[in-house]
Amino acid sequence: MDKKLFYYMSLFLYSLRYKENITKNAVFRYIYIFTVASSYLNNDDENIILDELTIDSEIGIVNASQMEDTLAMLNSQNYILLEGFKINICEKLKNYCNKRQKESEKFNNDLKAISYFVNLISSYSDEIVLSVFFNEPNIEEALSRNKTEISLNDNQLYNLLVKFQNNAKSAGVILENYDAFISWLDFVFEEYLEGKKMNG
Secondary structure (H helix, E strand, O other): OOHHHHHHHHHHHHHOOOOOOEEHHHHHHHHHHHHHHHHHHOOOOOOOOOOEEEEEOOOOEEOHHHHHHHHHHHHHOOOEEEEOOEEEEOHHHHHHHHHHHHHOHHHHHHHHHHHHHHHHHOOOOHHHHHHHHHHOHHHHHHHHOOOOEEEHHHOHHHHHHHHHHHHHHHOOOOOOHHHHHHHHHHHHHHHHHHHHHHHO
16 A cells, blocks of 8 residues: 555545545546646645556546555545445544644644645536646646656646746736646636537
8 A cells, every 4th residue: 555645645535525426536636636736836846646647548537546546445444435436534534634633743734735725626616627637738748649657757737837927927927836826727717618618
């Protein structure tokens, strides 16, 4: 079992505890988008969960086998209850995370960062999050080259967001990191809606 993935998936699931209809694929996409955005948003590489990412372009997820194994472990220890693609958060996970918050400053800080991210990304529909996934520069580049694996040594989303932030600064607009990230999400959202209008 990947302990780092187990740790971060626990934080993601705890952050989603009040949401209805939590699905495996949505959680996998959230974790992927957080992974590629975290070095930019948090100004460090400490939160990089997975260095090598395997893409399943058919259903828009990454590292399915590793994440499936981690979910199975959480399920076997009664932290969650899996019902097909649906995930139910159990009291054991809530109690575990509540306890760790009081004991560990790192846990508390990681939870705050992930909760903020989850609240932001989960405010978009699953369709839009899927569109964000396929518009994410690392995924776009990999799919255009018919690759199924990507490395974040040269993180294209990081480069795009830095460029976007610098362009805004040149125009006299000062954007915090999350503002730049949200602007990118909104751009994808608008492109998605425009595509829906053209196809509708």
